[in-house]
Amino acid sequence: MKPPARSSFRAIKDEIARRIGERAWKPGSLIPGEEALAAEFGAARATVNRALQELARAGLIERKRKVGTRVSMHPPREARFAIPLVAEEIRASGAAYGYRLISRTERPATAEDAARFDVPAGETVLHLACLHLAGGRPYQFEDRLINPAAAPRVLEQDFETHGPNEWLVGSAPFSRGEFTFFADLPSAEEARHLAVEPNAPVLVGERRTWLVARPVTAVRMVHPRTHRLTSLL
Incomplete structure (x- = not known):
């Protein structure tokens, strides 16, 4: 090296x-x-x-x-804040877990991506949209950007059968993260996949992580209003 x-x-x-x-x-x-x-x-x-x-x-x-x-x-994701695997979260509730890859796109970062993800416009990013289901019903819509420069071999993954968060937990450590939770209205795509009305509020979690100064991933996770977030102290 x-x-x-x-x-x-x-x-x-x-x-x-x-x-x-x-x-x-x-x-x-x-x-x-x-x-x-x-x-x-x-x-x-x-x-x-x-x-x-x-x-x-x-x-x-x-x-x-x-x-x-x-x-x-144990990277910081486990030592400081336990990032849940949505599959484990659903199975722990007693429901059967389901997963669908909606889209997978390798593309240059747009100006919006650059602002959201802290990368130069034009740099290659991997954009994924996934749907997680609990007992056959929509549970979480995941809209994720991944920086291939910080996550080696990510472009080799098709994510057809497993969600990107599972792969990232085992393959791309991070040194710091930012977490935000808020209520919002869904986009048209989010409302369609979650089977909610466009004017129905949803619970959104946004997370960004970095390896030192390099961004690893940025994700928007959208749940129906019935979702409950519980933390153990």
Whole structure:
């Protein structure tokens, strides 16, 4: 693997995060020590140490004296906020789970995508629309953008039988996220797939995640008004 062009702590941090995100260093594995990394990047050990400290604070690595530095087994999605898999959520309620891929499009990011997803207009994104069902009835309409640059091999996935969130949980760690929940009116497409009236309020959850400074995914999840969101403290 090529080292970053500059040996600043930010360049080192971003390169280490990239290797973790691309599974060059797998969860639970030891990564090279500070001395080896300093030699590789042509940097002082203090610079490498600063980069590792920031990655540890972000939850991507775990550092233990006399043991070394490992890639976190449990990425921040589990340590800070449990992102539910909708299939597990539905099955836990006692209902049968169903899934439909409505559309899958690889395309240049529009100006709207760029504003929503924090990527340059024209950069390739994967746009997915999916419907999740509980007992045969619409449960969640999922409208998702994924950044292939931050989620290696995502363009190899067809998502015909499994939703993208399941794949992302196992294949694309993130270091920070933003969650928003609100009431809204559905779009025409959302109303049609959820079988609700266009003027019926729906519960919307929007989530964006990043791996350091790189956006991973942005998703809008729409539920009928009967949906209940429960958190355990």
